[in-house]
Amino acid sequence: MEKGRRYCVVISLKSDSDLVRIGQDVPALIACLQRHSTKSEQVFRSNDGQLFGYFILTSKPTGFIVAAIKTKQRFVVWPTDLAFSRG
Numbered sequence: 001m002e003k004g005r006r007y008c009v010v011i012s013l014k015s016d017s018d019l020v021r022i023g024q025d026v027p028a029l030i031a032c033l034q035r036h037s038t039k040s041e042q043v044f045r046s047n048d049g050q051l052f053g054y055f056i057l058t059s060k061p062t063g064f065i066v067a068a069i070k071t072k073q074r075f076v077v078w079p080t081d082l083a084f085s086r087g
Helices: 019-035 062-070
Strands: 005-012 039-045 051-058 082-086
Touching (some): 005 062, 019 051
Antiparallel strands (some): 005 051, 039 051
């Protein structure tokens, strides 16, 4: 059995994100999630790409992951951009 807790992370990009910016920013955000989890899987993505969610499995505290994503703040609407749901 895999160790850690499973979370659903929902990220909303800034409303001024165009397709070029989304194409540059989203891979960096996904890589950040993958670096801080032992397993990740996309849950959904909005048609415009500005809202997406990932399941992650991690033993790290959510505050650690939030801090890692906050370093990428130019991409994300903060503080209402990130939601963690443990399940």
